[in-house]
Amino acid sequence: xxxxxxxxxxxxxxxxxxxxEGIPRIHPGGQGEFLDKIEPGEExxxxxxxxxxxxxxxxxxxxxxxxxxxVRACRPDIGYLHTGFxxxxxxxxxxxxxxxxxxxxxxxxxxNNLGFALAAEKLLExxxxxxxxxxxxxVAELSRxxxxxxxxxxxxxxxxxxxxxxxxWRERDKILDIMEWISGVRMMTSFIRVGGxxxxxxxxxxxxxxxxxxxxxxxxxxxxxxxxxNPIFRxxxxxxxxxxxxxxxxxxxSGATLRGSGVPYDVRRALPxxxxxxxxxxxxxGVRGDVYxxxxxxxxxxxxxxxxxxQAVEGLPGGPVNTSDRKVMLPPRAEIDNSMESLIxxxxxxxxxxxxxxxxxxxxxxxxxxxxxxxxxxxGGNRPYRCKVRGPSFxxxxxxxxxxxxxxxxxxxxxxxxxxxxxxxxxx
Amino acid sequence: xxxxxxxxxxxxxxxxxxxxxALAVIRRLVPSDQxxxxxxxxxxxxxxxxxxxxxxxxxLRTDPKAAYEMPVTMTCVDWPERDPRxxxxxxxxxxxxxxxVAIGVRASEETEIPSLAKLFPGMEWHERECFDLFGLRIxxxxxxxxxxxxxxxxxxxxxxxxxxxxxxxxxxxxxxxALSPQxxxxxxxxxxxxxxxxx
Numbered sequence: 001x002x003x004x005x006x007x008x009x010x011x012x013x014x015x016x017x018x019x020x021e022g023i024p025r026i027h028p029g030g031q032g033e034f035l036d037k038i039e040p041g042e043e044x045x046x047x048x049x050x051x052x053x054x055x056x057x058x059x060x061x062x063x064x065x066x067x068x069x070x071v072r073a074c075r076p077d078i079g080y081l082h083t084g085f086x087x088x089x090x091x092x093x094x095x096x097x098x099x100x101x102x103x104x105x106x107x108x109x110x111x112n113n114l115g116f117a118l119a120a121e122k123l124l125e126x127x128x129x130x131x132x133x134x135x136x137x138x139v140a141e142l143s144r145x146x147x148x149x150x151x152x153x154x155x156x157x158x159x160x161x162x163x164x165x166x167x168x169w170r171e172r173d174k175i176l177d178i179m180e181w182i183s184g185v186r187m188m189t190s191f192i193r194v195g196g197x198x199x200x201x202x203x204x205x206x207x208x209x210x211x212x213x214x215x216x217x218x219x220x221x222x223x224x225x226x227x228x229x230n231p232i233f234r235x236x237x238x239x240x241x242x243x244x245x246x247x248x249x250x251x252x253x254s255g256a257t258l259r260g261s262g263v264p265y266d267v268r269r270a271l272p273x274x275x276x277x278x279x280x281x282x283x284x285x286g287v288r289g290d291v292y293x294x295x296x297x298x299x300x301x302x303x304x305x306x307x308x309x310x311q312a313v314e315g316l317p318g319g320p321v322n323t324s325d326r327k328v329m330l331p332p333r334a335e336i337d338n339s340m341e342s343l344i345x346x347x348x349x350x351x352x353x354x355x356x357x358x359x360x361x362x363x364x365x366x367x368x369x370x371x372x373x374x375x376x377x378x379x380g381g382n383r384p385y386r387c388k389v390r391g392p393s394f395x396x397x398x399x400x401x402x403x404x405x406x407x408x409x410x411x412x413x414x415x416x417x418x419x420x421x422x423x424x425x426x427x428x
Numbered sequence: 429x430x431x432x433x434x435x436x437x438x439x440x441x442x443x444x445x446x447x448x449x450a451l452a453v454i455r456r457l458v459p460s461d462q463x464x465x466x467x468x469x470x471x472x473x474x475x476x477x478x479x480x481x482x483x484x485x486x487x488l489r490t491d492p493k494a495a496y497e498m499p500v501t502m503t504c505v506d507w508p509e510r511d512p513r514x515x516x517x518x519x520x521x522x523x524x525x526x527x528x529v530a531i532g533v534r535a536s537e538e539t540e541i542p543s544l545a546k547l548f549p550g551m552e553w554h555e556r557e558c559f560d561l562f563g564l565r566i567x568x569x570x571x572x573x574x575x576x577x578x579x580x581x582x583x584x585x586x587x588x589x590x591x592x593x594x595x596x597x598x599x600x601x602x603x604x605x606a607l608s609p610q611x612x613x614x615x616x617x618x619x620x621x622x623x624x625x626x627x
Contacts, residue, residue: 079576087585122469252499252550263523270526352601361469362519377505390501398553427576
C-alpha cells in the first residue's frame, strides 16, 4: 500500500511495506507514465516532509517514497493555504479585489496588482498615460528584485550558506523603504489600481530609486562572489533536478523554471504590456536545466530588472498617472469643487464602482515566478462574474515530482528552492 | 548561459488575432456547423463538441503549423441559468508562433469530459482543481482527487449556487443581489407585486 496516497491529514508513515501486485498504481502526483518507474516488490519507506518543514517555503506537504536515501516518488499535497480568492473576487467590486491580489504572491504584490488591473482595463478598454505605465514598470521590477532577493537568501540558506541570507535582506529592505515612501505600506502596497495608481509618486521617489539602482549591481556581484563559484554550492546544485525543455513546456512551466531549461519565453518580451517594449533588456536562459542554471537565470534577471528600472527612471515622462476616463478612476480632488459631474462620478465610483461591458479576456504578466494570468469574465455588473488566476507556481510545482525523481532526499530542498514557489500563489 | 536556441517572436506571427492559427486546424477536424467561434478583445475562443476535444487538442499540439505545446491553464465558468451550465475553457500557448488559443467545451453536471493529462502532464493539476471547485466529471484521469480542499469537503465552492459566506447586506446599490424577490422593493426587477412599499 506504500504507493497509494494516504488520506489528507492522515500522515501515518507506512514503513517498509512492499508494493503489491494488482493494486492500481496511482502514481504519486500522477504525472504521466514517464514517472511511473516503481517496480512491484520494491520496499519503500513513505515519509512526510512538511507542511511545517522550514525548507518547503510555506505550507507545502510532500509525501516522499524513499528507497534508502533515494526518492523514488514524490507526491506534493497542496491546499493548506487555500483562501478562496477566486470566490471572494465574485463578491467584491473590481477596486476592492486589488488588496486581495496582494495576498496571493505576497513577495511581489505590485505584479499581482498589475496583472489584475491590466485584465480589468482590457475589459474597460481604458488607456493608461505613459507616466503611469512607467511607474508601474519601476514598481513591478523593484518588487521582482525584492522577491528574487528573498528567493536567493532562502535558497542559499537551505543549502547551508547562511551569509548570503543576511546580505539579501539588507537590499530588500531598501526596496521596501521605497514602497513605504510611495504607498505608506511596506509589503501589501495595493499601489497599482484599476485605471492607474493609488497616487502619483512623491518627488523623493526618483532620487531614492536612482540611489538604489546605482548601488545594486555591486551588491549582486557580492552575492555572486559568495555563491556562483563556491565549490560547495556548485557541487550541491550542478546536475541536480534536471528539467529538459520539452518536459518543462509540457508541464506548463514558466518563468525562470522554463528559462533555466533553455526556452526564452518571457511574457514581457513575447506579449509586451505596460510599455515593456520600450526598454532594452535581455532574457537570460540556461543550458542544462538544473538547479544551478535556474540560480544563474534568476541572478541575471535581477541585473536585467535593475537595467529596466534605470531606463524607466531616466526616461520617466511627466503628465498624469491615471486614465482620464472618469467612469473608471476617481477625478482629482480639485475638480470635485468645480464640477457637478465630477462629484457624481466620485460618488458613483465610491459607492458602487464601475461596470465593464460584458466580455471575457485572458491577460498575462510576467511575475517573478512566471506567467501570471488572469481570466476575467464580466456580465456587465460591478463585480467580476468570474476571475480565474493562473498562478505560475501552481504549474511549476506540478513538475516537482519529475525533477526530484531518483534524487537524494537532502537534495529535495534544493530543488524546491530552485523553482521558487510561493504557496499563496499555488493555493490561492 | 548561452544564446537562445529557439526564438520566440515578439508579435503574433501572420495574424492580428490571437488564436487565428488554431482555427485552420479545428476547421479541418470538426464540421463547421459544430464549431462556435467567439472573438472577444482580439482573442479567439473555439467551442468544440466534447467528443472531439481530445482529437482537436492532440492535433493542435502536434501539427507543426500550430504547435500549441504549452498548457497554460484550464478553467470553468458557471452560468447556472443556462443549459448546459458550464463553459470549460482550455488555454494553450504556441511558443513557436507566440500565439494563445482558448478551446471551449459546453458541459452540464453530467457531461463526461475526457482528461488531457495524457497529452499534457501539466493539465493534470488544473483538471483536479476544476473537479475540486466545480465538480466537473473528468474521465480517464490518472489521479482524480480533490487538490485544494480537504477530501471530506462537501460541495464545490466556485459554483454560483454555493453561498460563500454570511448574509448579504443590502445597500442601495446591490438590492437586486442582496434581497430575495419577496423582500425586494416593488420597483426592482423580479420583485413580487405588493411586497414592500416604495420608500
